[in-house]
Amino acid sequence: MARKILEVNQMTAGFLVNTDIVKATDRISFDLEKGQTLCIVGESGSGKSVTSLAVMRLIDYAGGMILEGDIKFNGEVLSTKSQEEMRKIRGNRIAMIFQDPMSSLNPVFMVGEQIAESLRLHQNKSDKEAMKAAVDLLRQVGIPSPEVRARQYPHELSGGMCQRVVIAIALACQPELLIADEPTTALDVTVQAQILDLLQQLKKNNDMSIIMITHDMGVAAEMADRIVVMYAGGIMEEGSVHEIFAKPSHPYTVGLLKSIPGFEDSHGEELYTIKGNIPRINELPTGCRFHPRCTHAMDICRKQEPGFFQLGQDHKAACWLYEEHGGDSIVSPAGAAIAHGEVRV
Numbered sequence: 001m002a003r004k005i006l007e008v009n010q011m012t013a014g015f016l017v018n019t020d021i022v023k024a025t026d027r028i029s030f031d032l033e034k035g036q037t038l039c040i041v042g043e044s045g046s047g048k049s050v051t052s053l054a055v056m057r058l059i060d061y062a063g064g065m066i067l068e069g070d071i072k073f074n075g076e077v078l079s080t081k082s083q084e085e086m087r088k089i090r091g092n093r094i095a096m097i098f099q100d101p102m103s104s105l106n107p108v109f110m111v112g113e114q115i116a117e118s119l120r121l122h123q124n125k126s127d128k129e130a131m132k133a134a135v136d137l138l139r140q141v142g143i144p145s146p147e148v149r150a151r152q153y154p155h156e157l158s159g160g161m162c163q164r165v166v167i168a169i170a171l172a173c174q175p176e177l178l179i180a181d182e183p184t185t186a187l188d189v190t191v192q193a194q195i196l197d198l199l200q201q202l203k204k205n206n207d208m209s210i211i212m213i214t215h216d217m218g219v220a221a222e223m224a225d226r227i228v229v230m231y232a233g234g235i236m237e238e239g240s241v242h243e244i245f246a247k248p249s250h251p252y253t254v255g256l257l258k259s260i261p262g263f264e265d266s267h268g269e270e271l272y273t274i275k276g277n278i279p280r281i282n283e284l285p286t287g288c289r290f291h292p293r294c295t296h297a298m299d300i301c302r303k304q305e306p307g308f309f310q311l312g313q314d315h316k317a318a319c320w321l322y323e324e325h326g327g328d329s330i331v332s333p334a335g336a337a338i339a340h341g342e343v344r345v
């Protein structure tokens with residue numbers, strides 16, 4: 001059986017706003033197997049970034065906290081570690097890259113120096129060794145003339161090259177897990193494709209696992225082994241990339257797919273949009289959190305939160321439309337049994 005590198009179990013994360021706790025994820029559970037790429041998709045505000053910040057425990061620095069549940073990395077519980085312990089894990093075993101490469105790089109240091117700094121810090125390399133390794137890493141991420149580029153400042157490089165540098169910094173310590181939060185959103189379409197190819201190639205060569213956060217189903221189609229669809233802090237559907245694209249089942253997932261230009265029957269028609277807006281988690285409607293925007297909403301959807309209905313061996317959706325798909329494996333999106341079912345935690 002494939003080894004689980006990451007297990008997120010019933011995790012609720014939130015922020016203290018004035019005197020109120022505002023939740024951003026609501027008892028979410030998912031796993032990542034070693035060597036796989038899991039894409040977390042959903043509209044803006046669905047809790048994707050907060051999920052990744054919680055895994056890294058960077059949420060503590062953004063004024064947030066993990067309120068319940070736990071996160072395990074290679075079986076080790078991260079959610080209760082001190083920041084001192086987390087610092088050793090971040091950068092060494094788990095690395096993260098963000099949307100805007102310019103905000104991740106320091107404008108006053110040469111890019112080679114910034115990669116070398118990471119190597120000195122985490123791998124105790126000497127200045128000379130670190131600089132040599134930095135040039136090698138620039139070569140590995142496809143930067144031409146890496147010896148020359150290493151001595152340039154971020155503003156002398158294009159956006160795509162800067163993102164390659166950020167990836168090189170992330171790779172410097174050969175992380176087992178890379179979390180990429182919208183890593184191509186700020187880049188031109190052609191550069192986007194190159195960066196995605198690079199990530200695929202690095203994943204294969206370095207035996208890395210990846211969590212990729214994206215609002216772009218096209219990116220997910222290209223990158224994912226598995227897909228988690230999030231809406232308003234909860235997981236709506238989860239499955240292999242094949243199942244999600246061949247048999248999208250939650251009306252929210254279907255809506256996201258129909259919103260892709262050129263997908264299915266959208267040719268020549270006005271681009272589909274899911275009507276309405278995503279609610280704040282503190283103001284969720286009763287029943288299914290998606291029901292006010294759902295074109296299939298039934299009475300029960302307005303009254304009771306659906307559990308997960310198993311649609312295939314490895315495919316589930318939190319939607320009452322699938323009630324007939326086996327009451328025995330019904331679990332709530334949070335993982336707690338809501339019927340006579342097994343609880344998957």
Ligand SMILES: Nc1ncnc2c1ncn2[C@@H]1O[C@H](COP(=O)(O)OP(=O)(O)OP(=O)(O)O)[C@@H](O)[C@H]1O
Nearest residue numbers: 015024043044045046047048049050051062063215
């Ligand atoms: N520092 C913060 N303080 C208070 N609320 C926050 C903070 N950061 C995020 N949130 C809230 O958490 C919820 C989830 O945000 P998150 O950024 O995870 O969404 P997302 O799906 O990643 O969206 P996007 O694609 O726009 O980044 C949102 O309602 C957001 O307003």
